[in-house]
Amino acid sequence: MNINYTPEELAFRDEVRSFLEQQLPADIAAKVKGFRHLSKEDHQRWQRILSKQGWYATHWPSEYGGVDWSPVQKHIWDEESCRYGVPRSIPFGVNMVAPVIIKFGSEAQKQHYLPRILSGEDWWCQGYSEPGAGSDLASLKTRAVNHGDHYLVNGQKTWTTLGQHANMIFCLVRTNTEVKAQAGISFLLIDMDTPGITVRPIRTIDGGYEVNEVFFEDVKVPVENLVGEEDKGWTYAKYLLTYERTGLAGIGLSKAALSHLKALAGRVLKNGRPLIEDTTFSQRIAKIEIDLMAAGISNLRIIAAVEGGGMPGAESSMLKVRGTEIRQSINDLARRAIGPYALPFVEEELELDYDGEYLSDKDAAPLAPHYFNNRKLSIFGGSNEIQKNIVTKMILGL
Template identity: 65%
Template sequence: MDLHFTPDEEAFRTEVQTFLQEKLPARISHKVKAGQRLSKQDQDDWHAILNARGWYANHWPVQYGGPGWGAVQKFIFDTECALAGGPRIVPFGVNMLGPVLIKFGNAAQKSYWLPRILSGEDWWCQGYSEPGAGSDLASVKTTAVRQGGHYIVNGQKTWTTQGQHANMIFCLVRTNREARAQEGISFLLVDMNTPGVELRPIRTLDGDHEVNEVFFTDVKVPVENLVGEENKGWTYAKYLLTYERTGIAGVGFSVAALEKLKVIAAKVHKNGKPLAQDPQFAARMAKVEIDLENMKTTNLRVIAAVAGGGVPGAESSMLKIRGTEIRQELLSLIRRAMGPYALPFVEEAQYTDDSATPVGPKEAATAAANYFNYRKLSIFGGSNEIQKNIIAKMILGL
């Protein structure tokens, strides 16, 4: 039993830190730390920087352009990025589609699409969820009917994150209506510029435009864009969902949020003392700090098991639940710390703090909006209720 990282791993950490110091643009890390919304340009820039270093597709096999990292290195990289204010990688192409193509795609698909993911030539979004389906992903209603060399796609997808930036979407479509729910589904790659594809923004409660609905009306998709076999799509979809979950606890993000919270709690005063010395607030902070300290080790235990050849499986449900609870609690505390200044909502301040003097402490600008925005953490990616079902079935045997 040894909680220390090896000298090699520590050296790797230093390498990552140096890279981040040198290459992560201050403009971007400043926005991330301030909880501001990133532009497409911000995200493209960061993608290009990572790709130049060969660290973009960091869990892909070396032969496809990955750096050959193990779970521990991946963890160190994710954590250091979060601490330095690196943007979250948009996962749809590199973390979701990539592994599916590598495992199930044919040679032509691999050689065509994978380099375009690396280069950023394609911006992928996800066509999984449908209206009224929620966590029941297998109830796919969007249809694809084979006509000669094409599929004709009709239907609707929703919760398509950052679809407004995407030129490509991977979709679950129903190719056999007679089959049972999880059969008869296929995995299809669709060019968003094909006639009949229409994207409509969904505005979230914080006023943000991050997710979208995507409508398909008689969209012609070449059969070459079918991944794997027809009607076997659910297998690929499940693989995609269980793949690569060591980062799911979001420990790096939480550590960064705790640091931010501590700075705020030292600065904001209540009754003549910093909030950090207010008994109730301090207790809330200490509780989540301890929970996070424990979670760090829980997360490392799962990673060590994976690195040792184990399979994360249902343990990732545990990390997802508690990890998101901790993140949400930290965002709640940042909101609480703002007192009355949580109320003001200045639209511009969600993107930049260059414009005007802030209303209240500068952290107040995004505190409430982020709190509300990140309620999504316990809903998306398999709601925490679904994760508990998984734990009950897979770990507890109930």
């Protein structure tokens, strides 16, 4: 997708490129481009660099340490970041709970938590899904009973991404069982070091350890850690999810992955000629590229629509569906392009943190765990089936 940038926007793009060329650690960029595992320290090191530059919280108001970028500047940053191999920001703090705190939190919560998110002092995870309450999130059963100066929390959360690294978790909890499901939920901020919290790992299909179960047994949470009003958490949860779903579209990531796919197809031979010259394969690439261009324009339109403090609406659900489908299609074509090299030749190659020598093509080998891991894209953040229901109801009025 080509955009006719203004001279000011071109100057900003040059500034971004100069910053990334000088400040992005080469070892981190190599891991990102090679689909390798990033450690907690890798993420924290890059966050410190971004925070020093003042470019970490690109979706926050400037009064809280955010960046006053236009929609086009945000687009430029996303595109250039993916092209250079910048790690995706861990979204739970900066892009998910922070907007909720900024809009609905108390002044004390803003003063305490926002600086700690910027500095990296707090690593957040998300306590939404439960066994039996995934896309049907309103059926959650984790209870929080108000005891005056504190809540007592009991229950279980699952699929808690990177919870093994977190010291804070934002949770949806049931505080009222006498009303309809959505009306009895509250939004709590919980210290992961509180007695009664247990974190257990879940191994995923790619062999990695990315998600967890989190158990709460008589966990005491101060009442001042309630965001907004009691029993109003469903409103805050929906607000947060619109930000998550817009981010899940991954337009910049798809562009970088598509470039990698084209390069791969240019090296792989079919009947003695580069695979990219095969009519069927090139048509598949062209279809993805057209879909990606359309999604990119929609992404820009949605970002522009919320400029000035608004929030994405059901359009974010459309973007989540198309964006994740595109990313999975690129993964699938890359897998098809390398054929038998998509198979891991030793079990350890499925491990996200595997740093040994690969027996297969070095560009191809990491694609197996990457392909498996990205099957989740159309499920988390509210499954694509649920997103289609939202679009049907909120946009089409059916």
